[in-house]
Amino acid sequence: MTARIDTDVAVIGAGPAGLFAVFECGMLKMRCTVIDTLEAIGGQCTALYPEKPIFDIPAHPRIPAGELIAQLQEQARPFTPTYLLGRRVETLTQSPDGSFTLGTSTGDTVTAKAVILAAGAGAFGPNRPPLENLEAFERTGGVRYLVSRREDFRGKHVVIAGGGDSAVDWALSLKQVAAKVTVVHRRPKFRAAPETVAQMEAAAARGEIELAIPYQLHGLKGEDGHLTHVSLATLKGEVREVQADHLLAFFGLSMELGPIAEWGLGLDRSHVTVNPATGETSIPGIHAIGDVATYPGKLKLILQGFSEAAVAAHSIHPRVFPGEALHFEYSTSKGIAAE
Structure with missing residues (x-):
């Protein structure tokens, strides 16, 4: 069954960085639709090593990869994201008003004001x-x-x-x-x-x-x-x-950018070059986070992907809500916006 969805932010990739981007966008009252080639969320954490412990997640001295994904999904749940799984983004076009239209391999159409590319090192598919x-x-x-x-x-x-x-x-x-x-x-x-x-x-x-x-x-x-x-x-x-x-x-998984390589983004050896201050690519409104993004000093760590998700969400806010001032608030004082 195909879907036609109008959303604020289209997140390409349902790995840890992509899931945390849903939370960060949600805290800023932006709706997300998440698209992934795999049949389940979690990216490599789910597909390759769900029971392997991860030791460098803050406040978790040891957490299995699968449990990390479950916690990230629960963290994003209050913001009711739409998940389109088992399909990949095939086409991307930009309208005169600056919005983006994404077409998937199963015929879905997603219209979004901004895009976050969180596809790891590319679009994952099983060998x-x-x-x-x-x-x-x-x-x-x-x-x-x-x-x-x-x-x-x-x-x-x-x-x-x-x-x-x-x-x-x-x-x-x-x-x-x-x-x-x-x-x-x-x-x-x-x-x-x-x-x-x-x-x-x-x-x-x-x-x-x-x-x-x-x-x-x-x-x-x-x-x-x-x-x-x-x-x-x-x-x-x-x-x-x-x-x-x-x-x-x-x-294992085959990893390739696929159609993303044809979008005119600044590429560096199958990675997307971004401005580290905003996460924005060479196309305004398209941001890249996680392993697919590269810039001087980049570390391929999940925790850095989390930081990049927060930076991208705050950078995208003026695009989704033009003219609306964004006053930075800590989550401890702000609470969960969806509640």
């Missing part, structure tokens, strides 16, 4: 395995590239393919609820944190997880898009079948 009839199994949820609800896999046979942190983390997590978890990797050495690899290997020794090594994905079996088995093969051509209700393919 998809080259398997026959893959799309049919994707549509039914038989093949997935991220986990949004662990309960979806309770009592199911789950095959996890990959050798990085996401594969190992979710193998350890899902073994607690799934009927069986099989991890497929083409070699014994994993690229994940040594501690979690050791935990997975110990679980395999106890029979809690099956390690299919050295194997790689060979094919999918089922009817009407409903997965029943995953075929695995060795480099020597030996093939075996594993019962599966779901295949989780964790081969």
